[in-house]
Amino acid sequence: MNNRTINENTNNRVERTWDNPTVIPNIDIYENKEELLLLADLPGVKSEDIQVDVNKGQLSLTARRTLKDPNQQEVQTRDYYRAFTVPSTIDVENIRADLKLGVLHLHLPKSQAAKPRKIEVKSV
Numbered sequence: 001m002n003n004r005t006i007n008e009n010t011n012n013r014v015e016r017t018w019d020n021p022t023v024i025p026n027i028d029i030y031e032n033k034e035e036l037l038l039l040a041d042l043p044g045v046k047s048e049d050i051q052v053d054v055n056k057g058q059l060s061l062t063a064r065r066t067l068k069d070p071n072q073q074e075v076q077t078r079d080y081y082r083a084f085t086v087p088s089t090i091d092v093e094n095i096r097a098d099l100k101l102g103v104l105h106l107h108l109p110k111s112q113a114a115k116p117r118k119i120e121v122k123s124v
Contacts, residue, residue: 022079025061033116036090038106042080047099052106054092059084061104089114 030037042050044065051062063080086092091111098105 020064020077020079022081025063025080025082027082033110035110036087036108038084038104038108040080040082040104040106041102042099042104043102044078045080045099045102045104050097050099050104052095052097054086054095057086057088059086059095059106059108061106063104 026041028039030039040061042063042065044067045063049064049066053060053062060083061081065076065078065080067076086108089110091109094109096107098107
């Protein structure tokens with residue numbers, strides 16, 4: 001959503017400002033024995049414009065895409081935001097993220113206690 005406002009600057013000229021639209025990125029979530037894998041669609045976003053935080057059991061993803069159209073004077077900026085509750089079974093110290101072709105790969109490894117394990121039965 002674009003919020004349009006009109007501000008008066010110090011030169012008494014009227015200036016129009018636009019807030020950047022904030023978009024909820026599409027995210028696919030996969031699970032295997034080792035980890036949860038989140039794939040977030042962030043087309044046109046550079047890795048330095050992505051921030052992933054984990055705080056008090058919440059993972060938040062914030063990103064900004066800024067594209068300048070060479071045929072226009074306008075800059076198209078879009079903000080992305082998404083937040084998740086992180087299960088207690090995730091090893092938050094070892095979360096890692098990779099950006100590949102506009103898709104952010106968030107690897108949330110399971111803690112050792114959460115991983116399935118086989119118990120050996122011994123004869124006595």
